Amino acid sequence: MTTDTTASRVHFENVSKFYGDVLGVNRVNLSIPPGITGLVGPNGSGKTTLMNMMVGLIQPSRGRISVLGITPGQPEELFRKVGYASQYDAFPPGLTGYQFIESYLRVHGFSAREAEAMAWKAIERVGLVEPAKRKVAGYSKGMRQRIRLAQALAHEPAVMVLDEPLNGLDPMARAEAIDLFRELADGGLHVIVSSHILHEVDLISDQVVLINGGYIVAEGDIGDVRDEMEEEHPVQVLVRCDRPSLLASKVFEQDHVVEARILDKGQGLLVRTRDADKFHLVLNDIVMETGIAVEAVAPADADVNAVYQYLIGSNGGKL
Amino acid sequence: MSDLTATTVPGARAGLPWGQWWSQLRAIVRLELRKGFRRSFGLLLLALMPPFIAAMHMIKAVRDTSDIAGATQVFAGLIYQAFTLRIVIFLACVLIFGNLIRRETLDRSLHYYFLSPVRRELLVVAKYVTGLIVSFGLFGTTTVLAFVLTYLPYDSTAVSQFLFHGPGLGHLASYLLVTFLACLGYGAVFLFFGFFFKSPAMPALVVFGWEGIHFLLPPLLKEISVIHYLQSLCPVPVSEGPLAMLSDAPAPWVSIVGLCALAVVLVAVSAWKIRRMEITYEEA
Numbered sequence A: 001m002t003t004d005t006t007a008s009r010v011h012f013e014n015v016s017k018f019y020g021d022v023l024g025v026n027r028v029n030l031s032i033p034p035g036i037t038g039l040v041g042p043n044g045s046g047k048t049t050l051m052n053m054m055v056g057l058i059q060p061s062r063g064r065i066s067v068l069g070i071t072p073g074q075p076e077e078l079f080r081k082v083g084y085a086s087q088y089d090a091f092p093p094g095l096t097g098y099q100f101i102e103s104y105l106r107v108h109g110f111s112a113r114e115a116e117a118m119a120w121k122a123i124e125r126v127g128l129v130e131p132a133k134r135k136v137a138g139y140s141k142g143m144r145q146r147i148r149l150a151q152a153l154a155h156e157p158a159v160m161v162l163d164e165p166l167n168g169l170d171p172m173a174r175a176e177a178i179d180l181f182r183e184l185a186d187g188g189l190h191v192i193v194s195s196h197i198l199h200e201v202d203l204i205s206d207q208v209v210l211i212n213g214g215y216i217v218a219e220g221d222i223g224d225v226r227d228e229m230e231e232e233h234p235v236q237v238l239v240r241c242d243r244p245s246l247l248a249s250k251v252f253e254q255d256h257v258v259e260a261r262i263l264d265k266g267q268g269l270l271v272r273t274r275d276a277d278k279f280h281l282v283l284n285d286i287v288m289e290t291g292i293a294v295e296a297v298a299p300a301d302a303d304v305n306a307v308y309q310y311l312i313g314s315n316g317g318k319l
Numbered sequence B: 001m002s003d004l005t006a007t008t009v010p011g012a013r014a015g016l017p018w019g020q021w022w023s024q025l026r027a028i029v030r031l032e033l034r035k036g037f038r039r040s041f042g043l044l045l046l047a048l049m050p051p052f053i054a055a056m057h058m059i060k061a062v063r064d065t066s067d068i069a070g071a072t073q074v075f076a077g078l079i080y081q082a083f084t085l086r087i088v089i090f091l092a093c094v095l096i097f098g099n100l101i102r103r104e105t106l107d108r109s110l111h112y113y114f115l116s117p118v119r120r121e122l123l124v125v126a127k128y129v130t131g132l133i134v135s136f137g138l139f140g141t142t143t144v145l146a147f148v149l150t151y152l153p154y155d156s157t158a159v160s161q162f163l164f165h166g167p168g169l170g171h172l173a174s175y176l177l178v179t180f181l182a183c184l185g186y187g188a189v190f191l192f193f194g195f196f197f198k199s200p201a202m203p204a205l206v207v208f209g210w211e212g213i214h215f216l217l218p219p220l221l222k223e224i225s226v227i228h229y230l231q232s233l234c235p236v237p238v239s240e241g242p243l244a245m246l247s248d249a250p251a252p253w254v255s256i257v258g259l260c261a262l263a264v265v266l267v268a269v270s271a272w273k274i275r276r277m278e279i280t281y282e283e284a
């Protein structure tokens, strides 16, 4: 690779991380360009591990990482360029939202006046001006999520790393956060956003990285990834319900459904579909229409398809 | 959009960015003071104890208000060395310095520092400096207060004679120096142990025991204790009882340089440890 791309990308080169004997991530190779990148995988798949390594909170057991050409071992350079909102929903005690942002800007080395201006600008961006003078301890989950977002972007970094930033936001705040990511990305930033729900980030991402069990399963343009996975491997979905034959007749009307098989004991239906997202939508409609009692919907394969199904399934995130 | 950043980016002058480090150190100290020590009732209680003992002694002193020499002995032995130095300042250092890093792993906020463009070594130094400011601020005051209370009930002309024409103020200055060096030394010890033990209680107990039996130790072993050097700087010698192993007290400059060197080494090792520290918050 040229130094040119190194200087504008986030690079993982054969990176592995073991926590003792526990695998965090294995043999990760990534080169992330600017724009919004969705890092998607179920809980425990290694998203936080990857992100924490990117910013030096933990060190890789093997391999190399660089962010815009800077290694995580150079905090003085790295954190002028990088803002990180971790998944830890924790704050230094006793501070107001404003003090929280302002204090760490001072730690950056900004003067009192600069820090004040930048803190208010960041607080405004996440829409927390009104509660900014109150103690963070009294914030709602969504407010805490947003004040951490403000903390990550207050020093105007070129790379934003956000670990599950949409978690705990109500739909309104979520839409605002997404608009903010878009705005930042359009300004040429890297915005790397993790989520355990694919459909939460797929529409806003310029590229996605799918991770499962510590391995990168797929990466690239979201459309390509989705097409490739679905064209080649219809996914199986197991639906536990009453009246499976009624459900089977209904789902067969859908052209993305390849197969629908009633389970031996009649306690459910096994569906193969090329478009799991659409299937889930249709399933909802059918349930509304017929009143079929659905007990559970789950991916049925043990392989990569199942993972992908899990990832894209509209129920995937509800653990 | 990063024009603000540009104004403060280090390295405008050649060499190390001392100006940058200095302002970061001040910012960390400010933040630490803001969030860490405002409601430490334990510390306040500890700080109030020596003046309290001194006040108790006042009651006894009323009987003979001319015995300044007796008061000096009581302050030197009971109030300062036995109580303030060996118990109060010691425990305070465990509380303050043992928790500098630990408290933040427990409340899961250490990563905010690790995500700032600050050298981790600087973070350790700044936290240590905060500990020094808090501990010396508190226990320097305590030392002065206890000193004043001890002599308060005595005949005022005799006391002013002792203070301004005798060794009195010199004593106080020495006690303040010892208090400062105690914070420096014990502070560094417990900052250091914070990187090797999950809880400061165990190492604190061991060090407490070691420092406690110090007077029984042979000369060579005495030299590996903090109290040995602090004691030698105390202005009024105190008898350690019939079991004590006698040894030559180190020269004052040896004690001062020795304690400073100990602090530098322990803080340096801590700074080296924190470079490899990982944020998992798992074992917390």
Ligand SMILES: Nc1ncnc2c1ncn2[C@@H]1O[C@H](COP(=O)(O)OP(=O)(O)O)[C@@H](O)[C@H]1O
Binding pocket: A019, A022, A023, A024, A025, A041, A042, A043, A044, A045, A046, A047, A048, A049, A050, B280, B282
């Ligand atoms: N501190 C740790 N100690 C041991 N195992 C860990 C630790 N942190 C993460 N893991 C393990 O590493 C794997 C990846 O975890 P993580 O990166 O937190 O996943 P995600 O963020 O996608 O939920 C999981 O199996 C998890 O149990």
Ligand SMILES: [Mg+2]
Binding pocket: A044, A047, A048, A049, A087, A163
């Ligand atoms: Mg995670």
